[in-house]
Amino acid sequence: MIVTTGVRADHLNTARRLADNPADWPVTPRFDPDQRWYHRLLDGPGVEAWLLTWLPGQETDLHDHGGSAGAFVVVSGALTERTLTEARDGTTALTSRLLTAGAARQFGEHHVHQIVNAGPVPAVSVHVYGPELTSMTRYRLQAGRLLVAAVDRAGAQW
Known part of the structure; x- marks a missing residue:
């Protein structure tokens, strides 16, 4: 399953190429019981994975x-x-979509989401961004309103 939101396909193609070739990864995925583990696979001009x-x-x-x-x-x-998802009364709620092995998600520059492993087994994913991430804003929903919780900066928080 591929879900697109009107953005260029090169991020999706790059993510698929990397995901399809785990033998080319410079590291073996690790699982940390205290926090999500991550490793940069690609750091090129205008893109990172x-x-x-x-x-x-x-x-x-x-x-x-x-x-x-x-x-x-x-x-x-x-x-x-x-x-x-915006409700009829103007409040905001969350809608969930399950993505299983092989599923891909492509998104634009204004996309806000949360990702969770709600299942019983470990998961591995490959993420591609362009341009490179410089910041990420974290949000919380309170009484149906989206509020800024914090802004994280590359090099400081990750």
């Missing part, structure tokens, strides 16, 4: 990508992506 692992229950905060578009592929296991 990350390998991430997810134990059951591990998740991101609700976040954006600081103006970068991107794509990710679930290599193994399954991940749930939660995205924002």
Whole structure:
């Protein structure tokens, strides 16, 4: 399954190419019981790629990508992506989509989401962003309103 939101296909193609060739990864994925593990796979001009692992229950905060578009592929296991949905009364809620091994998600520069391993087995995913991530804003939903919780900067928080 591929879900697109009107962005260029090169991020998705790069994510698929990397996900399809784990023998070319410079590291073997590791699983950390205390936090999601990640390793940069690609750092080129205008694009970067990350390998991430997810134990059951591990998740991101609700976040954006600081103006970068991107794509990710679930290599193994399954991940749930939660995205924002506006209700008729103008409030915001989260909608969930299960992405199993082989599924891909492509998104634009204004995409806000949360990713969680809600399943019983570990998961591995490859994420590609362009341009390179410089910041990520973390959000929280309170009474149906999206509020900024923090802004993380590359080189400081990751």
